[in-house]
Amino acid sequence: MRKSELNETLPYLYEASVQGVDNDLDFAGRIYRRRHGRRPKRIREDFCGSALLASTWVRRRPANRAWGVDLHRPTLDWSRRHHVERLSRPEADRLELIEGDVRTARIPPVQVTFALNFSFCIFYTRDELREYFAAAREGLEDGGVLILDLYGGTEAVKEKEEPRAVDGFTTPEGVRVPPFTYVWDQDFYDVITHRCRNYIHFRIPGVGTIRRAHHYDWRLWTIPEVRELLAEAGFRSSEAYLHGWTDDGESDEVWRRRTSYENAEAWIAYLAGWR
Numbered sequence: 240m241r242k243s244e245l246n247e248t249l250p251y252l253y254e255a256s257v258q259g260v261d262n263d264l265d266f267a268g269r270i271y272r273r274r275h276g277r278r279p280k281r282i283r284e285d286f287c288g289s290a291l292l293a294s295t296w297v298r299r300r301p302a303n304r305a306w307g308v309d310l311h312r313p314t315l316d317w318s319r320r321h322h323v324e325r326l327s328r329p330e331a332d333r334l335e336l337i338e339g340d341v342r343t344a345r346i347p348p349v350q351v352t353f354a355l356n357f358s359f360c361i362f363y364t365r366d367e368l369r370e371y372f373a374a375a376r377e378g379l380e381d382g383g384v385l386i387l388d389l390y391g392g393t394e395a396v397k398e399k400e401e402p403r404a405v406d407g408f409t410t411p412e413g414v415r416v417p418p419f420t421y422v423w424d425q426d427f428y429d430v431i432t433h434r435c436r437n438y439i440h441f442r443i444p445g446v447g448t449i450r451r452a453h454h455y456d457w458r459l460w461t462i463p464e465v466r467e468l469l470a471e472a473g474f475r476s477s478e479a480y481l482h483g484w485t486d487d488g489e490s491d492e493v494w495r496r497r498t499s500y501e502n503a504e505a506w507i508a509y510l511a512g513w514r
């Protein structure tokens with residue numbers, strides 16, 4: 240990869256480092272099918288960014304439709320150039336990217352809405368978060384589900400940098416990205432407000448270090464707060480799904496519905512709100 244190719248390639252590095260859209264889609268499909276005895280077809284990806292999840296969904300089955308909502312036009316344009324371009328015509332016809340605010344975007348009701356990678360943590364107050372949840376509920380069919388994720392644990396509130404090796408890959412445009420390091424940087428956390436500031440840095444051999452490629456100014460919500468606000472926004476019920484552990488103490492990537500969980504150093508949960 241040449242330095243001149245970095246800007247256009249950066250979203251692929253983000254996707255390879257932090258996203259697991261097949262897991263997300265499988266998880267939602269599993270809990271939806273368990274409840275309704277049929278697969279969901281229409282999904283919405285809030286805070287869609289590069290809309291990897293929405294574009295993967297329309298590729299999976301001919302009956303699938305997806306909508307992606309994001310405020311940031313340059314990212315949606317990147318998605319159109321890289322993901323939508325690579326879909327077949329019928330697949331692209333079943334995907335719509337909407338430039339707008341997740342609280343006001345109007346699209347036909349869906350069966351599953353995803354708001355992932357902790358994106359809802361940009362809402363800092365209970366009123367703001369409840370308003371988003373109420374809008375998300377409005378955008379669901381009866382029986383539909385809002386899927387959120389959240390991180391926590393005793394390490395989640397520590398200021399620290401965590402490097403992780405990511406395998407190299409070749410982009411669909413033929414740019415070869417070498418194995419690189421993704422760094423999750425928890426820079427700041429405030430006990431009184433639960434506000435935190437996190438960064439993502441990339442170290443790419445032959446290209447250099449991209450410091451603060453992404454930055455996040457969030458409120459780190461807790462599971463009970465989120466579930467209470469889902470209820471206040473009118474969701475009929477909510478569930479928390481947390482993973483188990485491998486022998487090495489890593490996530491086993493198997494999310495089970497739980498009502499109690501050990502106080503681990505670092506966990507990731509899916510939260511499901513049912514309309």
Ligand SMILES: C[S@@+](CC[C@H](N)C(=O)[O-])C[C@H]1O[C@@H](n2cnc3c(N)ncnc32)[C@H](O)[C@@H]1O
Binds near residue numbers: 258287288289290357
């Ligand atoms: C953390 S990224 C999530 C990207 C991707 N969906 C993922 O799961 O990794 C957050 C995205 O939310 C968008 N965003 C922030 N506030 C928003 C709002 N109120 N309405 C719509 N999009 C918003 C940003 O432009 C950014 O692309």
